[in-house]
Amino acid sequence: MPVKVSVVVPVYNPGPYIEDCVASVLRQSLPRDEYEVIFVDDGSSDGTPARLDALAAEYPHVHVIHQEPSGWSGKPRNVGIEASRGEFVMFVDNDDFLGDEALERMYDYGVANEADLVVGKMAGKGRPVPVELFRRNHPRATVENAPLMDSLTPHKMLRRSFLDRTGLRFPEGRRRLEDHVFVAEAYLRASNISVLSDYVCYYHLKREDASNAGFQRFDPVGYFANLREALDVVERYTEPGARRDRMFRRWLRNEMGERLRGNRFLALPDDYRRELFDEIHKVIAERMGPAVFALLDPAHRVVTELAGAGRYEDVLALARWEASIVPSTAVEGVTWDGGALRIGFSAEYSADGAPRTYPADAGVVPPDGPPATVADAVAWLDAGTVERFGKAKADLMVRERETGAQFFQPVSVTREKVPVQDAPGRVRLVVRVTATVDPATAAGGTPLGAGLWDAYVRLGIGGWNREHRLFPVSGEPRPALPSPGVIGGHRVLPYWTVKDSFALDVDRAGKRLGLGTLRAGDFTVPGDRLHAVLPIHVVDDVKALVRLTGPAPAAEVLEVPATLSPAEGGGAVLDxxxxxxxxxxGRWRLALCPVADAPEPRFFALPLVVHDSPAGPKVAEDRPGAARRFVRRLPLPVRRALVRAFGKGRPALLEGE
Known part of the structure; x- marks a missing residue:
């Protein structure tokens, strides 16, 4: 078979961090005779060369190239390009990994859209990744119609004929931002770019030793010399005007403005902070014009104009003022609406623990150049924020705790200027949101997978675009949460974490399902059937299982099919x-499996038993014996360890723990 995709992985002393990468490229859904993996070992001195050679000996589609150390990733990637045989080339770092279907999905999407370059959705564990770019699929993306400039890392799929036709290769040697130079030129020269957003293709991981190249402190002089090369590429392939300004805005905002703001700037050592400022000042003064500043939001515009004027002390003072500004949220209610959760909340920015206030009317014309004083800068920034409040955004994202995979949820937004009682002429800027989380479609149109999903609010007002966990109102009782649900064959439990943030537990919940609160009076036994209304939300009839475990020593187990049906007034009728x-x-203990056709059915113990009587079967409270009482008094981690130790053959006294 022709090779569809060549995966190029530059490797340098990754140690055990390469194992996730190796595992992910080996379990791709694309048939192994349709892709190849090229590891380019850049002079590793750990055990990696031998590990890769053994891998290549075992798998025919894995190849290894060993070379002398080159100092950075540019040359290994270029060597991999030259060795590749695929229709497309995919770049992966040795401490990251791919989604299982990444190559197949990105290849098919690229072919379907005749793309020279395919950008797959990214997730970050401990490190930031682009967010706005992956709101939806963009089959024909450009720097004008999509925020492509948010993603300048090389972890993309490019058509090999495009690379050869343009001669596009990475700058080599020990240098920074070689990926910016490469990707910026690719964006400008590709005939079409496709962004795939409905599946997480690439996972960026931060090493526990924080030794990823992007996390190392850089030399400002060399870094911004390399950044100028990226700006040179844009000037080479664009005419002066809106397109060039839009691309320049990305570097002015992210690589310069963001580095000078708040705690990020204040945390740097004094001498390094001054050196960084000086280099940023030079680039702004040399390359950035008024048209680029005009594209920035107020906060970035103020700080970069001050930096362009060389006003270090004012930038430092502005950073101190901004350091206390953080987003805050207030959950107002969570309910089931059919098979979806409706989450109402408000969001705004606070400073020093109190809501920020702004002038009720903007009425301030942007200054012609940097503000004269820091006070003027703050006044203009606040006025600009009020003026742009009609464009303020708040999004709800759900993020899987283990991998960092995240997805936007549908929201409706209203914006409210709330008068401040003790300060005439001042208002709070509050965004009110109703979000819809449908567990059956919340992961980019597919069901949420098993795991813990944290809710994050992304709030954009003025120049502040920050993420914040979804919390209730500080100091007030937490809003009651609805019952767990069985939706689309999955158990979905809304819950408050130990730090009072909102989260969803999908197919992981144990005692928190709430079944431990049931009592004998909740059950009836008409004839030979068991009935009860359970605190579980269902939309349609759901197939379940009931398990009865007989008394010791035999502990016979019987399983019977059951049905959970919607009950009037909420809950589910068990039949x-x-x-x-x-x-x-004897007494037969009860346990419930809410999803009978789950890949791994799980039973949850009920605090009840069924026993025979002259009048027929009856349900009674489960009064555990001494052994069970002893086990139940053990700390939860100890009980879980016992369950893992015994596995499927665990004693009945551990059932449901």
Whole structure:
């Protein structure tokens, strides 16, 4: 078969951090005879060369190239390009990994859209990744119609014929921003760019030792000399005007303005901070004109104009003022609406623990150049924020805790200027949001996978665009949360974390399902059937299982099919047959599996037993014996360790723990 994709992985002393990368490229859904993996070992001195050679000996589609150390990733990537045989080339770093279907999905998407370059959705664990770029799929993206400039890392798929036709290669040697130079030129010369946003293709991980290249402190002189090369590329392939200004805005905002703001700037040592400022000042003064400043939001515009004027002390004072500004949220209610959760909340910015206030009317014309004083800068910034409040945004994202995969959820937004009682002429800028989280479609149109999903609010007002966990109102009781639900074959539990942030537990919940609150009076046994209304939300009939475990020592186990149906007033009606003739003497403990057709059905113990009586089967409270009481008094981690130790053959006294 022709090779569809060549995966190029530059490697230098990754140690154990390469294992996730290796595992991910080996388990790709694309058939192994349709892709190849090229590891380019750039002079590693750890055990990696031998590890890669063994891998290549075992897998015919894995190849290894060893070379002398080159100092950075540019040359290994270029060597990989030259060795590649694929229709497309995909670049992966040795301490990151791919989604299982990444190559297949990105290749098919690129072919379908005749793309020279495919950008796959990214997730970050401990490190930031582009967010706005992946709101939706962009089959034909450009720097004008999509925020492509948010993603200048090389972890993309490019058509090999495009690379050869343009002669596009990475700058080599020990240098910074070689990826910016490469990707900026690719964006400007590609016939089409496609952005795939409905599947997480690439996972960026921050090493525990924080030794990723992007996390190392850089030499400002060399760094901004390399940044000028990226600006040179843009000038080479664009005419003066809106397109060039739009691209320049990215470097002015991210690589310069952001580095001078708030705690990020204040945390630097004095001498390094001054050196960084001086180099940023030079680039702004040399290359950035008024048209680029005009594209920035107020906060970035103020700080970069001050930097362009060389006013270090004012930039430092502005950073001190800004350091206390943080987003805050207030959950107002969470309810089930059919199969979706409706989450109402408000969001605004606070400073020093109190809501920020602004002038009620903007009425301030942007200054012609940098403000005269820091006070003037703050006044103009606040006025500009009020003026742009009609464009303020607030989004809700759900982020999987283990991998960092995140997805936007549908929201409706209203914006409110709230008068401040004790300060006439001042207002709070509050964004009110109703978000819809449908567990069956919340992961880019597909169901949320098993895991813990944290809710994050992304709030953009003026120049502040920050993420914040979704919290209730500080100092007030937490709003009540709805019952867990069984939606689309998954158990979905809304819950408050130990730090009072909102999260969803999908297919992981144990006792928090709330079944431990059931009592004998909640159950009836008409004839040979078991009925109860359970605190579980369902939309349609759901197939479940009921397990009955007989008394020791035999501890016979019977499982019967059950149904969970929507109940009037909320909850689910449990209906299950009781195998009366099979129930011997003694007390049979009850357990429920809410999703019978789950890949790994899980039973949850009910604090109840069924026993026979002259009048027929009855439900009673489960009064555990001494052994069970002892186990239940053990700390939760100890009980979980016992469950893991015994596995499927665990004693009945551990059932449901």
């Amino acid at each position: 299950a047959p009781l195998p009366v003739r099979s129930l011997g003497k």
